[in-house]
Structures are given as structure tokens and as C-alpha cells.
Amino acid sequence: MxxxxxxxxxxxxxxxxxxxxxxxxxxxxxxxxxxxxxxxxxxxxxxxxxxxxxxxxxxxxxxxxxxxxxxxxxxxxxxxxxxxMNFANNFGADLEKETENLRKYFDSLDLAKFYTELSNASNVYIYSTGWIQQMLSNYLSHELLLFGISSIVLPAAISELEMVGKIAQKGDMLFIISYTGDNKEINDELTKFELVNNKLRYVSFTDLKQNELASLSDYNFYYPTIKFTTTKNASFIMAYSLVDFLVNKFDIWRKEKSEQNDK
Missing domain, CATH: 1.10.10.10 (Winged helix-like DNA-binding domain superfamily/Winged helix DNA-binding domain)
Incomplete structure (x- = not known):
């Protein structure tokens, strides 16, 4: 070593x-x-x-x-x-397996309440940790905008998170994109929000199903990462797929609601 x-x-x-x-x-x-x-x-x-x-x-x-x-x-x-090392290329097989697992996981979710609150939110904020998560934040913001939801992507600084806690209005939504969901500084800040301002709805994106951030959030979405064949790097392609699943179903949900209201 x-x-x-x-x-x-x-x-x-x-x-x-x-x-x-x-x-x-x-x-x-x-x-x-x-x-x-x-x-x-x-x-x-x-x-x-x-x-x-x-x-x-x-x-x-x-x-x-x-x-x-x-x-x-x-x-x-x-x-x-x-x-x-003699490498065997398992990336393709792992990608196919995790795509199917993600689809099954997503199909099991009841998102009606989440979509209702997302539609009603006056302000949507997106906060992330790390450079990969920052890129995912920008992608999420872009995809939401395609379906009429404007959002504010925050710099990765605790001070920005603190500011949101001070100015949040009732029903505002805060997306937090984290790798493990166990960043103590962020989780402590969210806990303080609850004491002084319980207006925010938290939505977390994490690589782990069980973590502190998920327990603090109103909604948690899990995305698996896939290891590349010859390095310890991980592909975040499934996180982007998760965003696409979410916005696609949001569009379907919104059209169904519109049809129900027209009847």
C-alpha cells in the first residue's frame, strides 16, 4: 500500500x-x-x-x-x-442490470404527492456536493425547465444553504444531491432549518438507500453508481436516468391531471 x-x-x-x-x-x-x-x-x-x-x-x-x-x-x-491484471469487461452487463433495477425501483414509487408539491412550489432550489453532483444539478435544473419548473442551482457552499433557510417560503422545495448522504455539515444545517423554518420540503438524491440525509428528507431518490471496468471510478449515468424517469412521469402525471379536470 x-x-x-x-x-x-x-x-x-x-x-x-x-x-x-x-x-x-x-x-x-x-x-x-x-x-x-x-x-x-x-x-x-x-x-x-x-x-x-x-x-x-x-x-x-x-x-x-x-x-x-x-x-x-x-x-x-x-x-x-x-x-x-487481466480485465473482464463487466460494465455493459452491470449497466443493463442496474437499468432494469432502477426501472423496477422507480415503478414502485407513488409520486402523486411529490409531483403535487413540486407543481405548487413557488421556489425550487438545487444544492449539491462535489463536482460530479454539481453537473447533475445543472442537468436536473435543465430538465425541470423543459416542463415549466424554474429552479435555482446553488453554489456548493454552506452559506448558500443557510441563506435558503432564511428566505424560504411555505411550500418551497430544496433538492440536495449527495453521494453518500452522510455529509455532517449539510445534515446539521438541515436539522437547524427544521427548528427555525419548517417551510421547506426536502428532496434528496443519494447513492445509498439508508443514510442520514434520506432520513431528514421528505422524499429520497436512490441512484446506483456503476464501476468502470479498469479503474475505481464510477459512472453516474443512472443518476441522469433517474432524473429522466422523474421528469417523464411528471409530464404524464400532469397531463392526466389536466384530463381529469376537463371532465
């Missing part, structure tokens, strides 16, 4: 959800990241320079320069492992 991976293992309890996503990206893309400056990596991950620096400190490193030094060892280790 490389020195960096050993440090991650030893200090994993100190890392929050965002830091875990950062270090996972760095490990999975060590060859790329070892040549990036601190500013370039921060821009690529849609996080601040200070967030990466805090991660280094939590790992017991002096700073980003030392992190890059240990990435050379990770690159060498990855190259040796790749030379030893």
Missing part, C-alpha cells in the same frame, strides 16, 4: 463527504492530478483551494506539494497493478 493510501486509511474518520470525494478523484486520477497546480485542481473539482488544503492537513500532510509528491508513488503502484 502506498504512503498516501495508508494516510487516508488512518485518517478517514476526519474526512467529511466532500473531502472523501476529492481524495477519491485524486487517487483515481493520480497521473493527471500530479501535474495540476492547486488552483487547477480546485477549478476542476468545483471546490475552493482552502478545501483541498484542509484535506491535506486532515491527512497529516504539510500541504498540497507533499500530496503531489506521494502521488508519484500512487502512479507507480497503479501501473504495476495494471500490468498484472
Amino acid at each position: 502506498s504512503k498516501l493510501k495508508s494516510l487516508i486509511y488512518q485518517n478517514s474518520s476526519k474526512l467529511n463527504d466532500s473531502e472523501i470525494r476529492i481524495i477519491q478523484f485524486v487517487l483515481d486520477n493520480a497521473k493527471l492530478c500530479k501535474n495540476l497546480s492547486l488552483s487547477e485542481l480546485a477549478e476542476k473539482l468545483y471546490v475552493s483551494r482552502s478545501a483541498i488544503f484542509r484535506l491535506c492537513k486532515h491527512l497529516g500532510l504539510s500541504g498540497y506539494t507533499e500530496l503531489k509528491f506521494y502521488l508519484n508513488e500512487v502512479c507507480l503502484e497503479n501501473e504495476q497493478n495494471n500490468n498484472k
Whole structure:
């Protein structure tokens, strides 16, 4: 095991959800990241320079320069492992399996109340953690707009979440897109909302069915991730499929409601 991976293992309890996503990206893309400056990596991950620096400190490193030094060892280790492994391409089979599982899961959901509240919401906010989730936020916002629902995509900063808690009106809806749903900082903030402003309806998107965020949310939607064949990276294609399932059924639900009202 490389020195960096050993440090991650030893200090994993100190890392929050965002830091875990950062270090996972760095490990999975060590060859790329070892040549990036601190500013370039921060821009690529849609996080601040200070967030990466805090991660280094939590790992017991002096700073980003030392992190890059240990990435050379990770690159060498990855190259040796790749030379030893004989890969079988399971991605296609896994994708087919998870697509069917997602369809069955989605078909089991009763979404009438959710769609009613979404239609009635004066304001819809979308908050996410991590750069992959940020892209999914933008996609969700675009798809909702196609069906007449305007939304505000918030920057990945707790201060933005705090502001929503202060200005929310009754019936407003807040989507939170998280990988594990166990980001303590976000969950603590949502808990505080309930104490001072219970007007918001929470909708979470997570990779895990059982998590703290899901328990705090009025509605939780689960999306599976699929591992790529030759790396530890994960495909989020099912999260995008979940959004498509949601907006497609929303359109059907809305037309059915319109027909019922016309009778």
C-alpha cells in the first residue's frame, strides 16, 4: 500500500463527504492530478483551494506539494497493478442490470404527492456536493425547465444553504444531491432549518438507500453508481436516468391531471 493510501486509511474518520470525494478523484486520477497546480485542481473539482488544503492537513500532510509528491508513488503502484491484471469487461452487463433495477425501483414509487408539491412550489432550489453532483444539478435544473419548473442551482457552499433557510417560503422545495448522504455539515444545517423554518420540503438524491440525509428528507431518490471496468471510478449515468424517469412521469402525471379536470 502506498504512503498516501495508508494516510487516508488512518485518517478517514476526519474526512467529511466532500473531502472523501476529492481524495477519491485524486487517487483515481493520480497521473493527471500530479501535474495540476492547486488552483487547477480546485477549478476542476468545483471546490475552493482552502478545501483541498484542509484535506491535506486532515491527512497529516504539510500541504498540497507533499500530496503531489506521494502521488508519484500512487502512479507507480497503479501501473504495476495494471500490468498484472487481466480485465473482464463487466460494465455493459452491470449497466443493463442496474437499468432494469432502477426501472423496477422507480415503478414502485407513488409520486402523486411529490409531483403535487413540486407543481405548487413557488421556489425550487438545487444544492449539491462535489463536482460530479454539481453537473447533475445543472442537468436536473435543465430538465425541470423543459416542463415549466424554474429552479435555482446553488453554489456548493454552506452559506448558500443557510441563506435558503432564511428566505424560504411555505411550500418551497430544496433538492440536495449527495453521494453518500452522510455529509455532517449539510445534515446539521438541515436539522437547524427544521427548528427555525419548517417551510421547506426536502428532496434528496443519494447513492445509498439508508443514510442520514434520506432520513431528514421528505422524499429520497436512490441512484446506483456503476464501476468502470479498469479503474475505481464510477459512472453516474443512472443518476441522469433517474432524473429522466422523474421528469417523464411528471409530464404524464400532469397531463392526466389536466384530463381529469376537463371532465
